Amino acid sequence: MAERKFRVWRSDAENKDAGSFVDYTIDVDSGMVVLDAIHRIQAHQANDLAVRWNCKAGKCGSCSMEINGRPKLACMNRLNEYDPAETITVQPLKSFPIIKDLVTDVSWNFEQNQKIAPFKPKLPEADGQYRMKQADTDRVQEFRKCIECYLCQNVCHVLRDHQQKDNFVGPRFMIRLASLEMHPLDRADRIPQIRKEFGSGMCNITKCCTEVCPEHINITDNGIIPLKERVVDRYYDPVMWMWNKITGGDKQG
Amino acid sequence: MDVSELQTVEHDILVIGAGGAGLRAAIATAQQGKSTALVSKSLLGKAHTVMAEGGCAAALGNVDSRDSWEIHFRDTMRGGKFLNQWRMAELHAQQAPERVRELEEWGAVFDRTKDGLISQRNFGGHRYPRLAHVGDRTGLEMIRTLQDHGIHQGFDAYMECKILALLKDGDRIAGAVGLWRETGRFIVFKAAAVILATGGGGRAWRVTSNSWEYSGDGAAMAYQAGAELMDMEFTQFHPTGMIWPPSVRGILVTEGVRGDGGILLNNKNERFMFNYIPDRFASETADSEEEANRWLEGEEGARRPPELLTRDVVARSIRAEVEAGRGSPHGGAFLNIASRREPDFIRRKLPSMYHQFKELAEVDITKDPMEVGPTLHYFMGGIRVDSDSQQTLVPGLFACGECAAGMHGANRLGGNSLSDLLVFGKLAGDAAVEHVDKSSSKPATADAEIAAVVRNATDILNREDGKNPFLVHEDIQESMQQYVGIVRSKEDLETAIARMQELWDEVSRVKAHGSSQFNAGWHEALDLPCLLITAEAVARAGLLREESRGAHTRLDFEGEREEWGNYNIVVRKGADGMKVEKIERPPPPQKLAAIAQASLEELEKNG
Numbered sequence: 001m002a003e004r005k006f007r008v009w010r011s012d013a014e015n016k017d018a019g020s021f022v023d024y025t026i027d028v029d030s031g032m033v034v035l036d037a038i039h040r041i042q043a044h045q046a047n048d049l050a051v052r053w054n055c056k057a058g059k060c061g062s063c064s065m066e067i068n069g070r071p072k073l074a075c076m077n078r079l080n081e082y083d084p085a086e087t088i089t090v091q092p093l094k095s096f097p098i099i100k101d102l103v104t105d106v107s108w109n110f111e112q113n114q115k116i117a118p119f120k121p122k123l124p125e126a127d128g129q130y131r132m133k134q135a136d137t138d139r140v141q142e143f144r145k146c147i148e149c150y151l152c153q154n155v156c157h158v159l160r161d162h163q164q165k166d167n168f169v170g171p172r173f174m175i176r177l178a179s180l181e182m183h184p185l186d187r188a189d190r191i192p193q194i195r196k197e198f199g200s201g202m203c204n205i206t207k208c209c210t211e212v213c214p215e216h217i218n219i220t221d222n223g224i225i226p227l228k229e230r231v232v233d234r235y236y237d238p239v240m241w242m243w244n245k246i247t248g249g250d251k252q253g
Numbered sequence: 254m255d256v257s258e259l260q261t262v263e264h265d266i267l268v269i270g271a272g273g274a275g276l277r278a279a280i281a282t283a284q285q286g287k288s289t290a291l292v293s294k295s296l297l298g299k300a301h302t303v304m305a306e307g308g309c310a311a312a313l314g315n316v317d318s319r320d321s322w323e324i325h326f327r328d329t330m331r332g333g334k335f336l337n338q339w340r341m342a343e344l345h346a347q348q349a350p351e352r353v354r355e356l357e358e359w360g361a362v363f364d365r366t367k368d369g370l371i372s373q374r375n376f377g378g379h380r381y382p383r384l385a386h387v388g389d390r391t392g393l394e395m396i397r398t399l400q401d402h403g404i405h406q407g408f409d410a411y412m413e414c415k416i417l418a419l420l421k422d423g424d425r426i427a428g429a430v431g432l433w434r435e436t437g438r439f440i441v442f443k444a445a446a447v448i449l450a451t452g453g454g455g456r457a458w459r460v461t462s463n464s465w466e467y468s469g470d471g472a473a474m475a476y477q478a479g480a481e482l483m484d485m486e487f488t489q490f491h492p493t494g495m496i497w498p499p500s501v502r503g504i505l506v507t508e509g510v511r512g513d514g515g516i517l518l519n520n521k522n523e524r525f526m527f528n529y530i531p532d533r534f535a536s537e538t539a540d541s542e543e544e545a546n547r548w549l550e551g552e553e554g555a556r557r558p559p560e561l562l563t564r565d566v567v568a569r570s571i572r573a574e575v576e577a578g579r580g581s582p583h584g585g586a587f588l589n590i591a592s593r594r595e596p597d598f599i600r601r602k603l604p605s606m607y608h609q610f611k612e613l614a615e616v617d618i619t620k621d622p623m624e625v626g627p628t629l630h631y632f633m634g635g636i637r638v639d640s641d642s643q644q645t646l647v648p649g650l651f652a653c654g655e656c657a658a659g660m661h662g663a664n665r666l667g668g669n670s671l672s673d674l675l676v677f678g679k680l681a682g683d684a685a686v687e688h689v690d691k692s693s694s695k696p697a698t699a700d701a702e703i704a705a706v707v708r709n710a711t712d713i714l715n716r717e718d719g720k721n722p723f724l725v726h727e728d729i730q731e732s733m734q735q736y737v738g739i740v741r742s743k744e745d746l747e748t749a750i751a752r753m754q755e756l757w758d759e760v761s762r763v764k765a766h767g768s769s770q771f772n773a774g775w776h777e778a779l780d781l782p783c784l785l786i787t788a789e790a791v792a793r794a795g796l797l798r799e800e801s802r803g804a805h806t807r808l809d810f811e812g813e814r815e816e817w818g819n820y821n822i823v824v825r826k827g828a829d830g831m832k833v834e835k836i837e838r839p840p841p842p843q844k845l846a847a848i849a850q851a852s853l854e855e856l857e858k859n860g
Contacts (some may be wrong), residue, residue, distance in 0.1 A: 013435070013770030031498020033613070043723035047774030048767030052295070055466040057504045057609060059393065060299045076612050100771040110297065110412075118405045119360030130357055130367030137362050141387065144362055144394060148298055174400075183360065227280055 004028045004079065006037060006051070009091040015098040021089065022046075028079055034090065035063050035074035038102070043248045058214060065102050066091045071151040072084030093154040102250040105144050106150055112169045115197065119180055120188040143179035143223055145173065152209035152219060164173045168199035171209035172217045178223035179228065195231045200224070224238040254707060256700040258555025260440045264290040264409070265428060265689045266443035266682075269416050269471065269547060272300030273674030274654025274681075275450030276399035277352075279408045281682025282448075289408035290442055292431060294415050294466050296842050297842045298400045300462055301418040301452050302674065302849035304732035304796060306507035306605065308374055308677070309482035310668030315370040316382040320856045321850045322346040324380050327856065329669060330531065330849045332378040332563045333633075333662025334803040335818055336484065340640035340839045341660040344667070345676050353385050353676035359402040361394055363387055375512040377667040378563040380537070380853065389507050389603045393673060414440065416470065416675065417704045419447060419650065420480040422696035426478070428648035431708040434776060435808035437769025439707050445692045446685040448643075449652040453632035454787035455488075457778075459739075461629040462494055464503040468780035469787030471656035475636045476786055482824040483658040484634035485787070486794035486805045489665055492567035494628025497583040501613045503628040506606060508667040510623075511560040513602050515590035517571070518622065522546065525586075526559035529570040534562055537853070549593065564666045565804045568627040571644075572739055575626070585626030587686040592620055593679060627739050631670065633661040633804060634794070637823060643677055643686035649688055649696070663803025711769075713778045721765025722778035729756055729784055737792050742808045746796040753789050760785055763844075793833045802857025807830075 003025055011019030024041045035053055042049045054060040056075045064076040068082065068089050082088055096104035124130050135224045152171035158164045169177075177194055180186050194200045215221070232241060264287075266376040268279045271293035281289040284499040295302060308492075312325040327344035330337055357363065357371065363385045364372040373382040404410070413434040420428045420441075454469025472482055494504040511517075519525045530538050538559050545558035571586045581587050590599055596619035600607050602616070603677065610616040610623055611787040636645055636652035638659060643651045654674045661669065663762040713719075736749035760782055765775035800814035801807050820835040848856065 013768065029499055031614070032500045040350075042773055043721070043727075047721060047723060047765065047777075050773055054295055054299045054301070054466065055304045056464065057501075057605075058612070059306065059390070060464075061603065062295065062299050078613070102809070103435075103771055105297070114404055118402065121358050121360070124358075129370060132362075132365055133369055134365040134372075136366060138772035140362050141364075144397065145390065146386070146397075147303075147393065160410045180360070183362065185357075211463040234299045240736070 001027045001029060002084065004037065004084070005088055005192065006041065007089040008038070008041065008102070008103055009079040009096055009100050014072060016098055020033065032079050033075055034067055034072070034079065037088070038074060050099070052103055059147060061078045061147035061235050064093055064149045064151050064154065066093060071154050073149060073151070073214050076214060087150070093150065095114055095156070095160045102114045106164060109148070109150055109153060110174065112173045113176065116173065116180070117190055117193065119183065119186055121185045122187050124233045126226060136184045139222060140179050140183050142217055143175045145217055146175060147215060147227070148172065151212045151214065155208040155212050157204070157206060157208065164199070164202060168202035171203075172201070173198065173202065174227060175217060175223040178227055181227065181238065191230055192235050194227055195235060200228050200231050203228070229233065254704055259703070259707070260438065261443065262290065263287065263443040264288045265444060266290070266446045266448065266685050267292065267442045268448045268450060269298070269544045270452060270654070270656070271297055271338060271410070272450060272670060273302040273395055273399060274652065274678040275300075275448070276396065277448055277675050277678025278448045278653055278685070280399065280678045283406040283684055283692070287686050287687045288644050290406045290411055292414050292416055292442070293412040293415065293481060294434070297410055297784055298396055300396065301466060302392045302396045302671070303505050304462070304464070305395070306389040306505065307509040307669055308352055308386030308391045308668050309395065309671035310376070310379060310383045310666065311353045311385060311672050312346060312355065312383060312492060313350050313371060313373060313385065315366050315502055316373040319699070320381040320383060320573040321856065322350075323856050324853070325349070325383065326845070327668060327849050327851070328379050330662070330683070332664055332666040334813065335662065335665060335849070336802065336821060337662030338640045338659035339845045341846055342672055343847065344640070345660055345673060348676045349672040350661060352672065352679065352695035353358050356395065356398050356675070359398050361398040364600065374509060375557070375561065376667045377511065377567065377790050384512070386509070389509050389599070389605050391671065394467065395747040411440070413622040414650070415603075415776065416474065417600045417710055419474050419781065420698045421478060421647070422698065423646060425696055426647055427596040429694035430703055432710060432779070435771055437772065437775075438557045441698065443695070443698055443704055445696055446649045446651065446686050446687045448681050449636060449650070449656050450654045451621045451656045452653045452783060453635070455629045455632070457729055457733045457784050457788040458629040459734040460503040462491060464535055468681065468784045470780070471652060471745055471784045472790070473783035473786035475645055475650065475652065476790070476824070478647055478650065479826065480647050480650060481637040482635065482790050482796070483637035483821050484662070484753045485790040485824055485847065486822060487633035487663050487803055488629060488791055489631040489804045490568040490570055490627040491566055491630035492627055493588055493625040495614065495623070496626040497614060497624050501665070504609070504625060505628065505630065506625050507603070508564070508751070510588060510590050510603060510606060513586050513590065514593040515560065516558070516593060517560050517567070518541050518589055519574045520631035521579055522583060525574050525579070526562065526567065526570055529573070530562065530565060531557050538562065538747070549817065554777060564667065567576060568739060569806060571626060579625045583624055585624050588623040588625045589622035615778060631655065631665055633663065633665050634658045643791060644684060644688070649770035651681045651685050651694070653677040663805060676855065695833050713765045714775060716764050716768060719762045720759050722763040722765065722774050722781060725756070725759045725763055725781060726777060726784070728759065729781070729788060732756065733788055737795060739787070740806045740808055741795050746792050749790065750796065753785060753792065756785060793831055794824055795834060796821055797833050801830065817857055
């Protein structure tokens, strides 16, 4: 058992912009993660401390926060990653409005998801089965590992620094779109929507999203760039451009 | 207070809980045009289903064509030690394949066989490779598929809203009172049908794989509303939870590790499970390491390794090894897959286990064994429902998924939970729609009842002083861990029940400090009565069942007693406290009894 110091952002739900860091010192055990420390603070010193969590095993993506300035899942961030004398600073995600303490309003993400046209499957084969090769599903399965922690949304410059939430859905939903577009059974066309409404052109490939993904999804290279290429092929390829002019539009399939 | 000032919404159907069962039920009701409210304590997509790892059991027959619903049914009954509701096990085995294929139509991407079909993996108690899966993140795939499909079906999602109590109009259900966690304001739901899909109550134990949400809300609210609980003594201890370091104790290690070849060893490096094969499974289990190895290599005649015996058996065996001084350094067993499979295979089939151990325990499972031990994982018991409609004793109140009883009997097979959610989620939704269609008038809610619920909740904030709710929760956990654990006795259970009377006193005096907005202490305090009701039901039912069967093990009554095979235990609210009684099981339909008792050869021949 050793003592450790924490600085935790505390705020008031009535007055959401007002808040301050509060210092806590607690006893810690070996193997503890930051979420354990927050729970200990909550149980013994600050019962009303607001924090989201569920699985405590890196599977649900609820406990996203910024720890010493880095966006992380608190349940997978061990205390022994920091120097024992260091004060660990914990604050909410910066790209979303604070509700209280470490909890932010992430409802914007749910609104984006709602806008995405749902999966539209091909007809099954004669025996009623769908057949897909594992090799063809591998790349979609990579995207489907996403646990919706929104750490990628939090670090995306377009959303965080440029406040372009009206023009770009962010990396999380670009890879959700990629998971639909590259799904071997899907036959909906989302390319026009990806270009206009979802703003594929806004991403400038700095790959910050990929760096913070706790599921190690190659968001930029495997998801966003291929979607950008599909948009370019459709709208900016001179042959396709001419074809669309002749056939009257960008509708496909 | 003036109830008319509270936010009030009206729906045909209120679904409480948005894990797999709640989502599937809400999809069913919304698709049939019913105005549906889906309420969840967390954000959508974060419910406990997301943590399910190994897979979803359904006799698709994609990997071994000898499989059939009959054999799945037989495995389920044998795994449940014949205390399951026959009809539920039948419906489940019959309908699971259709429910899994439907998920594929909604966009789920399961791992594939060489022929491009949904792949299936081996699991404990399942005769054939039967679990549709996606690596070791099957639950995530299922909940995301249901969520992304569901949001286009037209239900209204009420996220981060805790339901405090059910409302009734005379005998029938009329709605519920909820609390918005963010604002601390109350909301009244009026509905002619309510579907409970709230999961189990594992947070009453200290070592558990369950998240904070698992406080037995559904079972407790149904109990308060006059429904019955059943099979509460059967709480599943998953044999393989992490045990080191202390802060991760209880986190699940999927059975898929063993399904994919992992073996259990004691500190003498012995594969001890060969010493614990029950008679009932002896003819179907390998009796030598050599045969088990041949099974792993895929040899058709070879029998399954004993590591894949049912969870109750494996959990007790690990405990027995520890008691005998043959445990691992931190009081468990070694689970080794590094010696059985190539690193690439392990990383591909068990990616989240790989990361979990690497990041939380600094163990590389492709090189070294894991240390594991039993962790409270699942409630077989729950709300007693009609097998076909999932309706409780309260007209208009339905229950499905883990919070409902009957499907799994005395022990659940791994993989049968995800399929349970889908099958009974849909059936509960269908039956609720039918109920609403048949209701001639809308039920009325009573203001006095609503006001009492609100007052009880706000009292916790308003009282001058009181107990710290987090510490009271720890007291409940200590008591359950110590006295209502994996092995039980009359003395221990009586101690637990006596302790609960003191704990009730503590729960009634908890105090939440701070404001009503997103106040963790207040939310914790509001969960405590539900936790304690379910915990007490487990202890009292456990005391009454004087035998050892499935997940319920009594030191003072070893082994299954034949006469107890004829009874389920039911818990209900009496005028002066909790009433527990055994009820006789009706004789099974002949056809089902024949399937359950048939030899595998017969079933395979007919299948």
